[in-house]
Structures are given as C-alpha cells and as structure tokens.
Amino acid sequence: MEPTGSQAGTQHAASEPMIRLTGIGKTYPDGTVAVHELDLEVGRGELAVLVGPSGCGKSTTLKMINRLIEPTTGTIEIDGDDVTRRDPVELRRGIGYVIQAVGLFPHQRITANVMTVPLLYGESKRTARQRAEELLDLVGLDPKTYGGRYPHELSGGQRQRVGVARALAADPPVLLMDEPFGAVDPVVRVRLQEEFLRLQRDLGKTVVLVTHDIDEAVTMGDRVAVFAEGGRLAQYATPAALLAHPADDFVADFVGATRGLRRLSVTRLDPAHLEPMDDVKAGELGTAIDLDSTLEEALAAMLRDDRPMVGVKDGARFVGVLTPAGVHRALRASLVE
Incomplete structure (x- = not known):
C-alpha cells in the first residue's frame, strides 16, 4: 500500500530533522509580535503543514525559513546548517518556493519560466530546457502542448502546476509553499492536492506548507502545526492525534465539531x-x-x-x-x- 497524505512521512519522523527552528521569534519595531519563541522540527522527507487564522504568524514563519523575513530571535537550521549565517540570496536558490499568486514571468513562455532557476545555476540552455520539459511532464503538463504558451493562456490550476515545476527545477531538498492551492476553484484544488501528494511520494522532498484550511491541512500533512493569534504554536501533531485529542479549547474550536468525521478521511x-x-x-x-x-x-x-x-x-x-x-x-x- 502506498502511503499518502498523513502516512507519507511517517518513515522519516525518527531521523535527524531536516528543518529545525529553535526559539524563532519575530517582533516588529512597533512592538507587534508576529511569531513568539517557536520551536519546530520537520523530518527529512516529511510534509509539515502550518495552519491557523489570519495574522497568526504562519506565513511569517515560512518566510523566515528562507529569510524573506529576518527573524528577531532564534536559529534556523536546514540539514544541520544554521542558515541565519548564510548569504540569503544563495540560501533561496537552494530552496523551492511556491506562492498562491504563482509569480510567473508574464513575458516569458512556460518552458522559459521553468528554465529560469537552472540557468541561474549556470546550466547550459540545452540542459535547462531538458530539465524544464521533464518537470512540466512530471506535473502533468505536456511540454509540447503547453511549453510554448504564455502564463495568461493557462488556467489558474495549470499556472499553479507550472509554479511547482519551477520550484523543483533546481532539485531543492526543501520546498516551501504558501497557500499554493488557494486561488483555484474547489474541484481543481482537490485535484492539485492529489497530484502534489503523488509527486511527494515520488520525490520525497521536505515540505512546509501554509494554509488556512483545516481540511487541506489534515489531508496533506504528515504533521500539522496549529498556530494561535499572537504567533503562538498551540499544537503540533499528526492529523489523527490532532483530530482525536486537541491540546486546548482554541485547537478544538479551530479543528471544529466534525473532527471525528475528519479522522475517517485521514485514516x-x-x-x-x-x-x-x-x-x-x-x-x-x-x-x-x-x-x-x-x-x-x-x-x-x-x-x-x-x-x-x-x-x-x-x-x-x-x-x-x-x-x-x-x-x-x-x-x-x-x-x-
């Protein structure tokens, strides 16, 4: 039986964490605390989901991992390396990043968009093109059909697939995803979730995904981190444990009264x-x-x-x-x- 969703990263949980956040915090000059002394570990090959209400610090946490936002306190380790001491531009080139708005270059054709990262790494145009075409095929887009089109000629779901392909172009060990499926309709969203879980089974990347949707969180995640307002981590557990035993009233309320039924869908x-x-x-x-x-x-x-x-x-x-x-x-x- 192939593991999916909450089973996919179980085999990695006991290994050395691929990502370790220790005492990470973010306080802005006006005194606003976005993230409060967060300790969080993500196992190698694991898919961790950060979920919570708006303004709870989940996207800020994600952006601190690749230093799009600089932490105020704490350390961030990726594969044992303290990334707060590395050049941020070099760091980001080794981390895949997928956002809701996709961020494709509108003036470039689809294949050229995916080729961007390999070319930045000094790959030849021939090698970069071959890699781009392989990835487009991997995410379910025939490069002969879609590679020559511009982003505005694709549907929202297709553009999201291109965004995933581009994030994977440098074969990064870590993939960060910020509301990656939030801009598409519900039917396409489910299809994209299933497609990504298939990719994750095949590629075994370490993934941190941000969402506000608890159903998406428990469907996708090996473990789920529920954030409360004020940037506080309320609970970090497997979907089954989270649904069966919420840590406090906030988590129970956020997970919802139908959490018993949700357990059926993740088991x-x-x-x-x-x-x-x-x-x-x-x-x-x-x-x-x-x-x-x-x-x-x-x-x-x-x-x-x-x-x-x-x-x-x-x-x-x-x-x-x-x-x-x-x-x-x-x-x-x-x-x-």
Missing part, C-alpha cells in the same frame, strides 16, 4: 483490522474497495450497498472484510504515533 485501511473471508456468506458483500482506501470510503461503501461489512481487495485478491468493529480498531491504532 487508511490496514490488513490487521480486517476480518477473514472464511465465514462471509454470498450476498453479504457489496462492491469491494481497495486496500489503500480510507475509512471514510469504506463506510461510504457500506452505506451505499446497505451492508454491515465491505470486502477489501489488494489488486485482484480479496484480503478480508472490514466491519464497524474493524473501523473502531483502526481509529484507535491511528493514535499510536
């Missing part, structure tokens, strides 16, 4: 929670579901077919059945970090 099936097929009678099962389905998809299948259980297949092979008792076991097991 995937596991063979250990299935019952054997031996005692199942013909006609008791409806449409079978795949082993990589979520509990939400499993329950939807039970309700749709009006059955007390659902068959589970791994490819063409049946591996067992899921019952409501199995759903309960899976939810309890998901809390073990």
